[in-house]
């Protein structure tokens with residue numbers, strides 16, 4: 001079967017200690033897979049390894065295939081192509097000295113859009129993440145925006161990369177309810193769109209079972225660096241196997 005993303009026995013270690021331990025999963029084209037788990041369970045490091053953004057000193061091993069093409073996990077820091085990422089800290093993704101319009105324009109121009117097309121696509125992407133005043137955002141610097149606004153700009157930037165795979169690490173936690181709903185719609189549109197020529201795939205990291213079930217049909221549950229439960233979101237909610245999943249479901253229903 002053809003996978004948009006195949007991850008086989010991904011481990012992330014720091015000074016010989018495994019922080020992520022032999023994690024394996026696949027995501028089909030057009031599918032959004034939720035990665036759930038307690039704080040410190042290894043979700044962000046899994047995302048960082050895939051995107052090539054692991055902290056210095058950490059080492060990733062395992063097999064990674066994007067769209068059937070094997071890519072060297074150890075080299076991701078240099079060749080992090082094929083996967084766009086939305087990180088928890090939006091400031092890490094943005095250059096404070098460059099206007100946001102220019103930053104959004106870079107991936108769009110690389111995709112072959114003219115400057116005029118890139119500007120109009122950037123405005124459309126900003127609208128899709130809930131900005132009514134995209135023109136003002138395009139001419140702003142990152143230091144002029146709030147945390148929630150920056151988070152949405154980063155989501156627009158990740159969508160502008162038109163990657164085959166998007167890894168979104170808790171992209172809605174800093175947002176108010178209306179912005180959250182705009183962002184979830186934009187992310188749902190990402191996997192449904194044909195911006196990359198065929199349908200894209202998403203790994204969606206969250207603590208929030210309600211948000212996961214709104215966007216994803218299947219989920220993995222991580223604890224202490226390992227996958228301890230997996231299945232359709234519906235079956236995990238009805239028949240959680242692992243104690244942690246049971247607690248997650250109880251908390252969501254409380």
Ligand SMILES: Nc1ncnc2c1ncn2[C@@H]1O[C@H](COP(=O)(O)OP(=O)(O)OP(=O)(O)O)[C@@H](O)[C@H]1O
Nearest residue numbers: 014019037038039040041042043044045046055207
């Ligand atoms: N830069 C770092 N240096 C040392 N240890 C780290 C570093 N980053 C993460 N860790 C450790 O790796 C483990 C997994 O962390 P990770 O950030 O992936 O968790 P997480 O599931 O994403 O948590 P959260 O939901 O709080 O973001 C934790 O035990 C954490 O302490």
